[in-house]
Amino acid sequence: MISLPSWGVVAATALSVAALVSPVSASDEPYEARGTATLNRVQVISLTSTGTGTTMVDNGTPGPGLGDQIIITAKLFRNGRSYGTEAAVCTRVAPATTHCTGTFSLPLGQVTWQHLKSTPVGTPPSDFDVAVTGGTGAYRTARGHAHIGRIAEEGGSFTLYLVR
Template sequence: MALRLGAVAGLTTVLTGLPIADAAAATSSSFGTGGDGQVIHLLARLTSRTDLDLGNPGFDQGDEEVFTDDLLRDNVKVGHDGGVCTVLAVEPDGSSESQCVATFSLPGGQIAAQGLIALSATGQAEFDIAITGGTGKYRKARGHISGTFLNATDSQIAIHVTH
């Protein structure tokens, strides 16, 4: 997911290699619904982004970022995502918080997610957002999506799906 507003690259974009959240609860990393849960580990790579300066000039409350990413496993595209992040607050030190909504399209269905993402003044962040629903194989999906921004175009994500 990408949250790259202003000097930052976003919900699936990430800036420095912070460790990704632990995936202890799930046992499978394959696509589909097997068992009580699964974790799908992917690399999200930015394919397009538009920053909208909607408030006062400059990076501030109300600005938005619209993004799409390719979702990769072992450098092979297995899906894509897209979403929008809206800036809620920008602090004097340059850190910020945004509300992000994204949909992940994977083999067999889609997973919808949303949540708040806090970014440091340098754009560093880890995120953990709620899965709010899905379609196809994921129609009863619940859980969360955790990730780490690695650089201006890539983020490491783990989709923790429970049913």
């Protein structure tokens, strides 16, 4: 293992997607899926997180490079109260690009996500979306996205937009 560069700490904390206090809401806004007459619901969940662990794994050639990974864990909060955990793994797939996959473990099930993000090396990503790829329990039919708002070393805010 090598020491984690500052962009890694910031990106990892944000992805542990995140320490602004943000209200949580569940929206009953109907959302009509394209090409179907079925009415779906969009559930909006705003969360914050506090990182519980970040590790950088130096794979391949010593020093920053392709294949290096950041492993992230965090506690999730809703209105300042504990609301679950998150874990993610980000792998450098190009000099300035990472591919990340993660899971939010929430009280009613899990929500999985992924993204491919290019940012200049040493610059943390900010204000971006990740794709919701599935889930379990109450979220077993979930799709949608999560918006990562603010990033800071101590965390940042994010909002899940789940179509169920």
